[in-house]
Amino acid sequence: MINKIITLARKELKDAARDKRSVMAGLYYAIGTPLVMCGLFMVLIGQLTSPEDIKITINNQDYAPDLVRYLGNEGVLHGEADDPDIKEITLTISEDYPAQMAKGQQAVVILQADKSNEKLQKSIRRLEQNLQSYSMEVGSLRLIARGIDPRVVQPIKLKVEDQSTATSRGGVILGLAIFTMIYAVFISGMNLAIDTSAGERERNSLALLLSHPVSTRELVISKIIAVSVFALLGLALILLVSKFAYTLVPWQELGFSINISPEFMLAMLLVGIPVALMAASLQIFVSFMAKTFKEAQSYLTIVLIVPLGISMMATYEIAPDTLQWLPVSGQQQAMMALVKGREIPMLQLLVSSATTLFIALVMALGLERMLKSEKVVFGL
């Protein structure tokens, strides 16, 4: 039995390795995704750390040269009407602004913008904050001029102590990165799963295989092994590419570092094995249910949404207490804990891995039964 499984699995892998479509699907994803993520993180970090200048229309600048200078230092500038980058925000300084300022009264500044425009909301909020702090500053000066301690009008001083460590702050971002890795297991083996099931039947080699002294159990095991091997190769590849790609992102600007260590890679591969087995058996099962190659492709696309959804929920911490026991999300949360330097929830990881293996086993047994059915073998 072992010999036959080895023979069958070797044939599957040799056949698959020569199938451009199967190999490319995994390759594109494993190499492309970390690079895309990298680009994304770089843009994100750039925006977080150095907010770019915004240009708005400031009317009557001459009335409040000090305010305009202050805004300019904060990156809010006046732009000419023909400037392509100009935002549709108008700040008008009232005509009696200088007089009222001089008298120590409230001076009026008018901010005109469409607040329902989502693209502007961030800029509007920023401008409002800038104006607020300028107002506070001038207010404090006025109090000092009158011999009053400005702290009198600030009864509460808020002190925020951030307890996140450098690595835990990168957690959400790394959660996303881990999600792309787990997903690689599902993507990399998918084409092979279709090719080895619906494809094999369509090429009429399935009936020929079964007419040789091979049991359906041997056939199912060898197919699951072949697809899992492809899935794990995809995972290994994405880990390698990530290791190098993520060093290009200027993490230090966020005050933490993300390092894909060899320990993490090894843990990820180990945790990935049950996931790969489940993904393989699930994909082969669904492909055999479909009548044709094309049908299998569309079914599998739908099936892929399930791990995607679960994984997304784990990334955004929706119902984390339930999700940590479930397949895919359980493993993802354990890996996130590992990355954040927290203790790995071993019990949860074991339960979710056991559930994962259980699903794989049920699918494999279902497949074994299925291949005994003439309807499935001949696609009747």
Next chain:
Amino acid sequence: MISVNDLYKRIGDVQALDGLSFTAEDGQITGLLGPNGAGKTTCLRTVFGLLKPDSGSAEVEGINVAVSPQEAKQQLGLFPDPFGLYERLTPREYISFFAELNGLNRKEAKAAAEKVIHDLRLDDIADRRCKGFSQGQRMKTALAQAIVHRPRNIILDEPTRGLDVMSTRVLRGMLKDLRDQGHCVLFSSHVMQEVAALCDQVIVMANGKVVATGSPAELCAQTGHDSLEEAFIQLIGTDEGIAA
């Protein structure tokens, strides 16, 4: 030896096999002759345990296929219709893969593949991938797959379809050699000439039943016609679905 006893099989609304019984002896070429849709392929698939009969049994070397399929299949080689080649493998890889599936170890399988490649004169294409092969090259590869593990019994489903004259002659030569070596060769066909030229025994099938059995000469005598074709038409009562 392959024997089929009182097989019944219903597929959908069609009674594909309707009490089919026959025996194919060792050292003989037995032709399963019948019009399209007579149940030939269904019958062969049942012998391989790919289809389960509603009742009745199929035996290979006295082993019941439904009871011990692995042992029974070990005694069989199949030349299928359609071929079911792996387009991305070379004939050498393809043939030794099936040899290994039949219990040969890697080394034996390689040697067996080498021998059958030589016997079938496949040397020039043995290391090219099957994609883009001509019908004749595909036929030879599929045939090599069927006989590489030297099974006692060889079953061929419509073996000469789509073959040119040269390939057909090669195939016929191969089948006669196999018979002379004492193998049991069973093939299905709806081509009259082929059956007349090759078979020691002809089993005429129609609507899932055996209509007549005997050598081509016996069938002619039985019906009082000179040619097998006339005899055949008389036996099945129509000339629909037959190629001359």
